[in-house]
Amino acid sequence: MSLTKKRKVAAAKVDKNKAYSLKDASTLVKEINCTKFDSSVDLHIRLGVDPKKADQQVRGTVSLPHGTGKTKKVLVLCTPDKEASAKEAGADFVGLDEFITKIEGGWTDIDVIIATPAVMPKIGKLGKVLGPRNLMPNPKTGTVTNDVAAAVNEVKGGKIAFKVDKAGIVHASIGRVSFAPEKIAENSAELINAIIKLKPSSAKGIYLKGVSMASSMSPGIALDTKSLMN
Helix, strand or coil: CCCCCCHHHHHHHHCCCCCCCCHHHHHHHCCCCCCCCCEEEEEEECCCCCCHHHHHHCEEEEEEEECCCCCCCEEECHHHHHHHHHHCCCCEEECCCHHHHHHHHHHHHCCCCCCCCHHHHHHHHHHHHHHHHCCCCHHHHCCCCCCHHHHHHHCCCCCEECCCCCCEEEEEEEHHHCHHHHHHHHHHHHHHHHHHCCCCCCCCCCCCCEEEECCCCCCCCEEEEEEEHC
């Protein structure tokens, strides 16, 4: 595939042989943006873990100090007594059976699903649909809880979930190119620090093997992992 003129100009600004500091990368990612829309800024973090081992499946949540720049659609699956608090907290969809039926039919136009423990037996059958899309509620990510109002507020306020994939990489959106460089750097640091704290005790060797930052349709920027670990 041939590169566009804008993409060639952007690529020329990135030194492929250099590992940038988080501060410099957060400034550069704005300069090389190729899109006319407010692109997502993503981090791709390669870890020295074996995801096939249960004790090395790094996953968790983190609240980004400046949010993601995206308003997430939240579905709360709960019993009737929890519906009012979920709606007041700002959930986009609230209910149970009708949404289970919709999801079974292929509907997944949401970003996060929060559920109460009492309804999880009903939701279990949706694993094949929700699992591959990382939408399945999970106590480890705070999306299975009786305090649905607090969970909705956290998601709307910038809380994101992350999980290492089969290749040992964590992919996560940490903001938008319209963010100031300082906000991009602070959100990135928050995610990276959260992942470092979750280093499995059984993981040997280098943990943070590689980190790159990129906006939509723009070249990736390699980060200096040594400085990130410190």
